[in-house]
Amino acid sequence: MSRYIPPHPTGDLMKTGKEITPEEMAADLYPSDTTERRIAEAVFNGDEDEVISCLKEAIDSGSDPLSLIDKGLLAGMSIVSSLYDRDMLYLPDIIMASNAMKDGIEYCKERSGKTPELKGKVVSYVVEGDIHDIGKKIVAALLVAKGFEVIDLGSDVPVNEVIDSVKREHPIMLTGTALITMARYSFKEVNDKLLEEGIKIPFLCGGGGVNRDFVSSLELGVYCEDGVNVPEIAEDIINGATIKELIRKYVIFNI
Template structure:
């Protein structure tokens, strides 16, 4: 049999191919005539972290670091957030885009000589004993895309470490993910300790296994997060001054 000599479709990312064929996100607010910023946006959407440095450096010859961050990098991640909500993008594309955005922000911060001012702090973690942190990574990416500073404690985080972080960073919201029934009870222990220490804030919990609305709303401060895409709006609500009880009523009925 004659070998196939056509190699053009090997290693093609069909998700990006579709996007570049005149795909317009229905929720897109990106209508920028400034070509260098549009290149930044496209690079973030494509998750091309190997080229973002050159792209951002080029944009910085025409725009201020704040413009590149707000009108390029964050706009790009807003598009990615829409693609995630519409189930057009999945975990690999979203994380690649988030990493690309972060590289770009670090370059702009170095140019400014200081950190980009975020809206507020959110602390995230995956429960003590649990290594399933994919959900947390998505939450981190979407929160950062919305302008929040994320203190990512990582996976398998002891209860005491979570509490220390809350006391240290004074977040507007705490999130926890767990993929195992055996590990989700750490959330209840965190709730009890938060109450004991007089630390009142929304504690959004999600994941798999037995992490259900009934379980999460059974303890103080608990709000059930059915989908990672809810995290940015929950953080916006917390930033606006809504209490954990108000968030629970809004998102858990």
């Protein structure tokens, strides 16, 4: 199933010299199909009720629910992600759009009776002893926008719960965030227990509570300073990148 990739802004928009609003930028990026555009726009606006209303109308008219996920819901979220990368949108926009998209995906799944094809699975959590989940929410929303399934374990997650989830879900990678410095040592426990179980997947660690040196001391650790890089890292993993290659590309080259 092909994914919708928002086009770059047109030359005319970039040459006007005027400040462009997020809404004006998004208007140039929406799908050309009227039905798909309405759904994408509802996601962009974070309007959950409008998302369901548009989906119901489209499906009742004969549209394929799974196609609407890709060409409408994910299209809208991709635009949100793109404008977030350009500092034109902020955390509340990401969360609202993500919630609207998730509601839409569940509705489409119910109407189709099928599960949409996803690129890969990622387990995400906030380290034990820490309840700050803003970074995790951003990472999860950006991953979902790029077609990945996110198993969100929540905040203050015990080490054994993380390990059990990884063993059960078989993700392509694990992401953990920590804002409290003292809580970061739980990352080492997770790293060591994964190795004891013979599980060697990339373990992305980020947040204000960790730094490059600490994460580099973990055999599975990949330091992630900016959450916007996570979907690209996930893409590299499904394309065969090793932990050493990820460190070389995203850590060493960014020093």
